[in-house]
Amino acid sequence: MFRIRVQSISYLLELVTQNSVQTLTGCAALKHSYGWYSAGASLTELPQKLKRTERKPLVKTFNELKREARLKRKERDSVNEISLHPPDNGLLVKGLIPVAHKVLAARSELLSCVSRVANSIAIYSCRLCEEVHVGHPPHKIRTCDVPGSLTSKEHTWTRGGVEHVLPVIESFHLYDRIGRAVSHNERLEVDRIPAIVELCVQAGVDMLEHPTRRRTCPVYSVSGRIVDFEKKFPKEESLGEDIHAYGFWERKSLAHHNKSIEFNFDDLHAIAARGMEAWEAMRYEGSKLMEKYVAHTCGYCSEVQVGPKGHRVRNCQAFKHQMRDGQHAWQAATIDDIVPPVYVWHVKDFKREEPLEHSLSRYYGKLPAVVELFARAGARVDEKYTSLMREDVAVPELDEVKLVV
Template sequence: MQGILRPLRALFARQLVAWAEPPPPPVGARTRWLHVGGGGREPEEDEVVPYADVPRPGRRWERKPYVTPMKVLIRRAKEERQARRENPCRVLEHPPDNGLLVPHLVVVARRVHAARERLLDGLTRLVEGEDAIPVKRCRFCPEVHVGRVGHEIRTCEGRDSGARNSLHVWRPGTVRDVVGFPYCYHLFDRVGKPRVVHKEKYDVPRLPAILELCIQAGVDVERYPAKRRTRPVYSIEGRIADFEPDEAGNSEPGALPEPPACSPLPSPAAPTSICSASPDASNEQKEEEVTVPELASRTLQSWIDMRSGAARLMKKYSVHTCGYCPEVQVGPKGHKVRMCRATKHQQRDGQHAWQEATVDDLVWPSYVWHVADPGDGSPLANELKRYYGKAPAVVELCVQAGAPVPAAYQSMMRLDVVPPARDEYDLVA
């Protein structure tokens, strides 16, 4: 009898403990955002944007982290190989792999293209206009600072940095120092000829990668023509076969038309002239009187729209980057030009180690130190650098010009931290 009552007593005791425990606390906004996920939507009023800090730069000899885990990539390759064995000749159904455009992304590509034009125009007026915000650039390293006085934080790794105690040597900066667009090769036919070989190094034009992404997604630029198909292509044992007749009447299967000659490339010193606005639009903008805070707010919104739209396009249109250098290529495959000079390039014969790219690889954010009080005039001290925040140079420039701080960058800029004075930093625990 005692053996039967013992399990019942233990069960009854557990039930009493469960009744005595208080109910679990409600899930807060921050916890709900982190667990449920808030990607691709704006946070509501009662929700808190999760904490975000500046990503730490990797070491020069280390490879960039993979966006997709290697096990997932291996599994996808095995599935594609198995599908190719089961059906050697098949029609590719899903765009853009079959050569067709994704219909709902054409509008997104046009918005990204227009946002880039507005961004470059706004940055030019903010940096080189009458009420310009000073931009500084180190003479020996890529460090950028937004403000009237360069900071004194010892982070220089350029030439003779040891003799200067790692202090920067500042010079005036330009729009190219605020935002950077890496260049890539233009693909006339992203499906028929997706790869540029080394012999075509000087024959194929180069253009900003984000502009190439917009062109492949449906934006028509007269200077860089692209082939638009109306029928899907075939995949025969892994090779693309095009049975659509071209404009010249050539209907031979697998025959690819010659790409038309592109207009001369602009000089590398002025990459912003590629997507410059028309004269009529520029005259209208000059006639329209806009205050500096309004211009900064519009420029910052263009920056956010361009990055969010590019992230949507990159989910369908492949963008590759080198795992060791900043080279980027928009298309199904990376190019074969032997121009890599990064770590272990001798083992690869100068070829790039291609992998999936991110938005930061397509549009360089160029993080700078945040200046809480631009009118103070005193430079940022090296002893107080742990109290300072950072932000992309575009965001810092627009915030100093009068634009409100976006919610996504508030924690990164450390707006809730009050740095001590120079004579008080050693008294802080």
């Protein structure tokens, strides 16, 4: 009797399994026939903001960092002269000098295109948090969770500008890239310029308002220390006549690389297409420079220092800054730290007059604010953003939300 019951239970389980497989197969075929999901589509997780206590992901793993630290310790113990390669020895990488000029030209063209398109397409920013929305009307997704925000977590929108779509991350300008780091007492005496501009200057772009030392004799590493056999002030260089140390109260304008490019046409679509190309070129060529010219960023805040080492200015106000005496937790930076993409909610139908709803936020995609701005102006979006846009996901109507599992 017990054996018969066991056989009947196993038979019922087999029937249930077969029916569930057939049901899932039918649903998949139905979704494919109605175009809910495209074949072979791969959705990536939407970028989330880091919590206050979370650290930025490391470029290298802890094991690699420990291995490099052990090698440096061995170099200090052994008194040997090590020949360094450019740019670690203070010389320029000749093959990357044209790349640096391309990055600076792409940045100037990008700023001009963004300013032109922003005059026609509205940009909104929240007064309390860093949320940005491109297009009218702004969304109603309740993600404003900062001290002083509303209990409903709704955003308090105000009109934004280019600085919200394309924020500027500044870095201390170094006259000598291989020299000592900027100390805390020198924080007001050293000029701060955009980090992407500082990267181009160190890679070979010469600017009169931001002079830098170009070596003709390489430096060497002896017992883990940098030794410079070149004179500190060569005869062909003046003793600081062209070097101006000034702070934020006397900041010079970056005239020749921030000047706007005048377009000979008023076609918004063409301007957006050129801006999209400039955005991709600046990030792609900038990542090439960062393969050789190292930059550092704080693991908890947005501070960036372009160069082989971070500065020693104690102005970090992030998580557990008291334990570090205000110093930054330096780690290797990426192109996203120097040119941060501000992600905004992507709207599929640009002509819709209804804002995005909070209950449907799981069906919406995201795009960098610059890409979304140019896409609204008619520029073509690159295929690498397809997984973020979620174009192949059908957004249900408000009366269909309860029916979606």
